[in-house]
Amino acid sequence: MKLATFNINGIKARAEVLGRWLDESAPDIAVLQEIKSVDATFPREIIESRGYHLETHGQKGFNGVAILSKMPLHDVMRGLPGDDGDEQARWIEATVGDSGLRVCGLYLPNGNPAPGPKFDYKLAWMARMEARARALLAAETPLVFAGDYNVIPQPADAARPEAWVEDALFRPESRAALRRIEALGLYDALRLRHPEPGIYSFWDYQAGAWARNDGIRIDHLLLSPQAADRLTDAWVETAPRAWEKPSDHTPVWIALDL
């Protein structure tokens, strides 16, 4: 079973890319971020016409996440617990078919500029995610936390780490918060399979970042022990970043023996 995370940067602008990607790469499950659409106007036919079940959690203009799956999705939860006043659509969970696999799709706040209120929101959001992960892990079941984390874990995850030292994606507070989440007992799937540096999932549209391979790795799949035991492969699919009218992110994948 293949599962991918893909920040598509706008579902409407990316209809062609998304359709091509579903046809060619055929994920069994995918989580999408930055759909930038309310649920009522989400172009569901792109996904449903290809035989997928679909659950969305959108908002107007910004953010927004979705889960699609060839198997039915149930027990869907929208929104990250811990702050009833938070109106940003950045979290969705569902259980897949009768596999028992719980998939959490997340779009972690960017947090720039740092310091500032947006950075405070990022760190508070990460504390809420830690609490949610702790609660889910207590059941000792297969869990996947997949999405755009907006955190560069290590210097090896950036082509030019020195350019990011003041950035919310690489500041010590952000990296420490990610380490706290992992320290609950989660595994970075890509790093279980690929310890080597130079693997990226995002290249800025600006300044020819893709052409110069000036990338960062910020799209991650964290696995519970019960999911990590089933991991057979993990990889980044770079090809869609070179397609016409691409997202600035590219898909990151895992294969699970489920």
Added chain:
DNA sequence: ATGGTAGGGGGCCTA
């Protein structure tokens, strides 16, 4: 140091 690009939505804001 700045501005470089992109999406959504019809104003700048977010990234």
